[in-house]
Amino acid sequence: MSDAALDYRRLILRIARPSVTAPPSLIRWTLRIVTLTLFGVATAIGVTLGIGAPEISPTSVVHHDHVASP
Amino acid sequence: MRPLGHTATTLLVLVYLGAALAVLQGFFGAGLPVHFGASLVAHVSGMAAGYGAAVMLISMSRAPWLERGVGAHRLARWHASGAPLLIILTVTHASAAVVAWAQAKSVGPLSATADVLNLPGLVTALIGTAILVLIGLASLRVVRRRISYERWHLLHLLTYLAVGLGFAHQLAGPDLVGRSWLQIAWALLYCYAFALVLRWRVLQPAFQLWRHRLRVEDVRRESKDVMSVLMSGQHLDELRAEPGQFFRWRFLTRETWRSAYPFSLSAPPTPHRLRITIKANGDGTRRLFDIPTGTLVFAEGPYGVLTRRRRRRPRVLLIAGGVGISPMRSLFEVIDLPGKDVTLVYRASREQDLVLRHELDEIAERSGARVVYLVGPSSDAANDMSAHALNQIVGGLSDHDVYLCASPRLASRVRDSLMDDGFPRRQLHEERFTF
Numbered sequence: 299m300s301d302a303a304l305d306y307r308r309l310i311l312r313i314a315r316p317s318v319t320a321p322p323s324l325i326r327w328t329l330r331i332v333t334l335t336l337f338g339v340a341t342a343i344g345v346t347l348g349i350g351a352p353e354i355s356p357t358s359v360v361h362h363d364h365v366a367s368p
Numbered sequence: 369m370r371p372l373g374h375t376a377t378t379l380l381v382l383v384y385l386g387a388a389l390a391v392l393q394g395f396f397g398a399g400l401p402v403h404f405g406a407s408l409v410a411h412v413s414g415m416a417a418g419y420g421a422a423v424m425l426i427s428m429s430r431a432p433w434l435e436r437g438v439g440a441h442r443l444a445r446w447h448a449s450g451a452p453l454l455i456i457l458t459v460t461h462a463s464a465a466v467v468a469w470a471q472a473k474s475v476g477p478l479s480a481t482a483d484v485l486n487l488p489g490l491v492t493a494l495i496g497t498a499i500l501v502l503i504g505l506a507s508l509r510v511v512r513r514r515i516s517y518e519r520w521h522l523l524h525l526l527t528y529l530a531v532g533l534g535f536a537h538q539l540a541g542p543d544l545v546g547r548s549w550l551q552i553a554w555a556l557l558y559c560y561a562f563a564l565v566l567r568w569r570v571l572q573p574a575f576q577l578w579r580h581r582l583r584v585e586d587v588r589r590e591s592k593d594v595m596s597v598l599m600s601g602q603h604l605d606e607l608r609a610e611p612g613q614f615f616r617w618r619f620l621t622r623e624t625w626r627s628a629y630p631f632s633l634s635a636p637p638t639p640h641r642l643r644i645t646i647k648a649n650g651d652g653t654r655r656l657f658d659i660p661t662g663t664l665v666f667a668e669g670p671y672g673v674l675t676r677r678r679r680r681r682p683r684v685l686l687i688a689g690g691v692g693i694s695p696m697r698s699l700f701e702v703i704d705l706p707g708k709d710v711t712l713v714y715r716a717s718r719e720q721d722l723v724l725r726h727e728l729d730e731i732a733e734r735s736g737a738r739v740v741y742l743v744g745p746s747s748d749a750a751n752d753m754s755a756h757a758l759n760q761i762v763g764g765l766s767d768h769d770v771y772l773c774a775s776p777r778l779a780s781r782v783r784d785s786l787m788d789d790g791f792p793r794r795q796l797h798e799e800r801f802t803f
Contacts, residue, residue: 317578317579317580317581317602318581318602318603320579322603322606325579325606329575332567332571332575333567336563336566336567336571337560337563339563340556340559340560340562340563341556341559343555343559344552344555344556344557344558344559344560345552345555345556347539347551347555347559348539348548348551348552348553348554348555348556349548349551349552351539351540351544351545351548351551351555352539352540352545353545353546
């Protein structure tokens, strides 16, 4: 096996090791934090997108006048 | 199917309420007083389609509270009936919008189409719609039969792209613009839907791969077209999988990594081992027969409500048809009743199709439970699976919880017969798998 392959193997093992040794409570809390962070980010993106959304629709022909708006 | 539980009922009420609000907003968007015409159809169908797309994403996010509260099969059924409606609404919206534009501008349909496509975000929305229509066509029964599950599954994944492509157009649509709070709520709905998908369909299985390092330990042929895959890993007890449940398995080889297959556990899980028993149903599943030992396994789950916790009655009847024996085999081992009043009825066309038979006999001998094999053509009176015949086998059928897993045809026959006979729905537990 080449040196590069050995380095790669060591790196994989280093990343994988905590997965086996970490106690279940630490794993549970990590997952909770990941979930909270993910939904926190989703909230931030959602609010930013909503605030930054156009105020005039490019698809309205005449706004609120029974006409086309695809 | 079991009656709707609290979670499912609450969810349905919320979904219908949201749909009503979206449609109402479509009416307001078209302008008051209500004027019936193409414009109104475009507004209402557009809002309903946009809302429906987000609901579809959430329903297929595999979030555990959804899978446990509603059930994988019921979610799939809702998805299967809601998705065609979503496509129809989207196409209706696009067509009605072009007609309304043509009327408003007094131009022909081709000119109106060109005008509409020149508007910002409309080309991407059109591509999204085209993808949805393509997926819809591929899911028609007559087309679906001709393409492999793997291709269909890959095509289905494009739904996320289609929904994403339509989002910008929705946010800038005339029904939402000028109402900041509504635009924020709409954007949040979509962001949360995608976050749920990312959390439970991507991060969770990736995490499980990292934590449990599930690998194929052994592959054993049970019959010509059925095999068992034994997998080993770390901390598997943390999955809290139960006999009768299933995972969606993705075997990480060059040939098989693209598709995830739902297979039930065929033996009670242990902290270090899981086993499934699968039947070759097509080229994709047949390729699984050649998985080398040591292959990493990406597993989503556990899912399913076919567990011993569903039991309410003092006696249990397990009914398995063909490879439907897989979840029944694991339940058969763990359902623990006083006097072990458990009967397993196992139906197969041929003797050689009775897989795991030695294990079933051994469990029956050890625990005092009973196995009844029904082998041969279904026209044979001895293989009757009607409620009357099942009652003759077990006696006092209404005192039983019935667990059922079989081919769609057999399951439907048994279910219909039980229902016709007045068997209580809440005592029938089943998981249905169809590719």
